[in-house]
Amino acid sequence: xxxTHQVKANDYLLPTVVSVGLHGLxxxxxxxxxEAASEPKQKVAPRYVEARLVALxxxxxxxxxxxxxxxxxxxxxxxxxxxxxxxxxxxRLATEKAERERLRKLAEEKKKQQAEQExxxxxxxxxxxxEKERLEKERLEQQRRQRELERQRxxxxxxxxxxxxxxxxxxxxxxxxxxxxxxxxMADKIERSWSRPPSARRGMKxxxxxxxxxxxxxxxxxxxxxxxxxxxxxxxxxxxNKVGRFxxxxxxxxxxxxxxxxxxxxxxxxxxxxx
Amino acid sequence: xxxxxxxxxxxxxxxxxxxxxxxxLILFVASIISWVMIIQRGRYQYQARNLFAEFEDTFWSxxxxxxxxxxGNQAGKVVDGVENIFRAGFKEFSRLRQQGGLDxxxxxxxxxxxxxxxxxxEEGKLEANLSFLASVASVSPYxxxxxxxxxIMNSFRGLANVHQATLATVAPGISEALVATAMGLFAAIxxxxxxxxxxxxxxxxxxxxxxxxxEFSAILHRQAHSK
Numbered sequence: 117x118x119x120t121h122q123v124k125a126n127d128y129l130l131p132t133v134v135s136v137g138l139h140g141l142x143x144x145x146x147x148x149x150x151e152a153a154s155e156p157k158q159k160v161a162p163r164y165v166e167a168r169l170v171a172l173x174x175x176x177x178x179x180x181x182x183x184x185x186x187x188x189x190x191x192x193x194x195x196x197x198x199x200x201x202x203x204x205x206x207x208r209l210a211t212e213k214a215e216r217e218r219l220r221k222l223a224e225e226k227k228k229q230q231a232e233q234e235x236x237x238x239x240x241x242x243x244x245x246x247e248k249e250r251l252e253k254e255r256l257e258q259q260r261r262q263r264e265l266e267r268q269r270x271x272x273x274x275x276x277x278x279x280x281x282x283x284x285x286x287x288x289x290x291x292x293x294x295x296x297x298x299x300x301x302m303a304d305k306i307e308r309s310w311s312r313p314p315s316a317r318r319g320m321k322x323x324x325x326x327x328x329x330x331x332x333x334x335x336x337x338x339x340x341x342x343x344x345x346x347x348x349x350x351x352x353x354x355x356x357n358k359v360g361r362f363x364x365x366x367x368x369x370x371x372x373x374x375x376x377x378x379x380x381x382x383x384x385x386x387x388x389x390x391x
Numbered sequence: 392x393x394x395x396x397x398x399x400x401x402x403x404x405x406x407x408x409x410x411x412x413x414x415x416l417i418l419f420v421a422s423i424i425s426w427v428m429i430i431q432r433g434r435y436q437y438q439a440r441n442l443f444a445e446f447e448d449t450f451w452s453x454x455x456x457x458x459x460x461x462x463g464n465q466a467g468k469v470v471d472g473v474e475n476i477f478r479a480g481f482k483e484f485s486r487l488r489q490q491g492g493l494d495x496x497x498x499x500x501x502x503x504x505x506x507x508x509x510x511x512x513e514e515g516k517l518e519a520n521l522s523f524l525a526s527v528a529s530v531s532p533y534x535x536x537x538x539x540x541x542x543i544m545n546s547f548r549g550l551a552n553v554h555q556a557t558l559a560t561v562a563p564g565i566s567e568a569l570v571a572t573a574m575g576l577f578a579a580i581x582x583x584x585x586x587x588x589x590x591x592x593x594x595x596x597x598x599x600x601x602x603x604x605x606e607f608s609a610i611l612h613r614q615a616h617s618k
Binding site: 127132147329 | 399400401419422423424426427428429430431434435
């Protein structure tokens with residue numbers, strides 16, 4: 117039993133390594149692969165070198181041509197004179213050959229030099245062209261970035277404007293709503309201290325102008341739009357006077373008071389009247 | 392607005408709330424451990440299958456049982472699986488026989504008991520760790536879901552204080568929370584597959600062992616009564 121157990125215990129090492137490796141690979145893939153392909157690949161322009169092997173071909177052919185007829189001349193010759201002539205001829209041929217060789221070499225060298233120069237020139241041109249391209253690209257890139265920045269900035273400005281506007285509107289709405297709630301509280305209070313005249317009917321309403329001070333005290337009340345029933349109007353006016361002081365107004369921000377409550381127009385419209 | 396908010400998975404995980412991060416960590420660790428189990432189980436069961444085939448071949452090749460038993464004593468030989476059952480049965484059988492004067496039925500009873508013990512031990516070895524895989528398979532989706540629900544809950548709670556709720560205010564939170572579910576599923580799916588496969592293999596092997604034990608005891612029975 118013991119040896120098998122040992123084998124099993126050792127067996128855990130490899131699985132652990134493999135598993136941790138797999139998860140590590142996964143994490144790496146997630147980290148690197150999530151935003152892949154966003155960077156544009158930089159293109160590398162191939163630098164080509166022109167190779168010319170043209171000059172080498174005639175060189176290997178020529179010696180064969182000159183060597184071929186030679187044995188024939190040797191075979192035919194028998195006499196001294198002829199041999200001399202032959203020797204002279206040989207010599208001449210040799211010098212000629214040497215001369216030719218020299219000239220050829222010279223020409224070859226020249227050609228090679230020319231080729232070299234040509235190559236250099238080409239490389240230089242290529243380099244210049246690449247440099248120019250690079251500069252052009254950079255310039256375009258910069259322009260693009262500039263434009264992008266401007267666009268972004270203008271967008272931001274527009275956004276900020278819109279935001280401010282919206283905020284203002286919201287604020288206005290909010291303060292309106294708060295004011296409305298204060299007015300509702302006041303109307304409730306008025307209604308509670310209102311003694312209804314027997315002639316009051318549903319649908320009757322009158323508009324009151326109430327002048328207030330920041331402590332909530334009523335300075336003056338006036339009916340600016342009658343309900344058509346003078347008893348009703350009077351009772352409403354009396355109700356406001358009876359309240360005398362609106363406690364709710366004391367803890368109100370002063371700017372709101374100035375805006376809505378110094379001169380308040382209140383529609384007195386009690387809901388619980390009989391038909 | 393100046394910087395584009397990056398929503399890479401890494402930033403989502405880093406910016407998640409502590410509890411969600413904890414959930415993700417638990418799931419990640421569960422995934423690692425379950426893969427350790429998967430690989431280990433896979434190798435062990437593969438080995439057990441091969442050993443079983445090998446041993447059956449040798450056993451039915453007509454080899455002498457004493458020799459087969461002695462082969463297992465050699466140093467460095469892996470003795471596992473069905474061979475353990477054979478060895479337990481054979482050892483008990485030969486010991487009881489050496490005592491002499493015992494009833495053949497008593498000998499067979501002892502032998503079979505020894506083999507049953509070895510069989511249940513092998514069963515335990517084949518099914519070790521499978522319960523862990525089963526737990527990961529069934530629980531990790533729930534853990535992931537819990538992380539997600541918590542994350543979404545938080546993101547909606549944050550939303551309550553905002554006047555204007557746009558999709559952009561909720562989306563990052565939800566996306567962040569959903570990573571937890573994804574991780575839960577990621578841990579659970581391989582565990583489910585592996586559990587099903589390994590338990591099926593274990594069952595097949597145990598059946599095979601059982602059959603072998605019966606066959607072997609038939610042989611021994613014949614020997615005990617042949618004298």
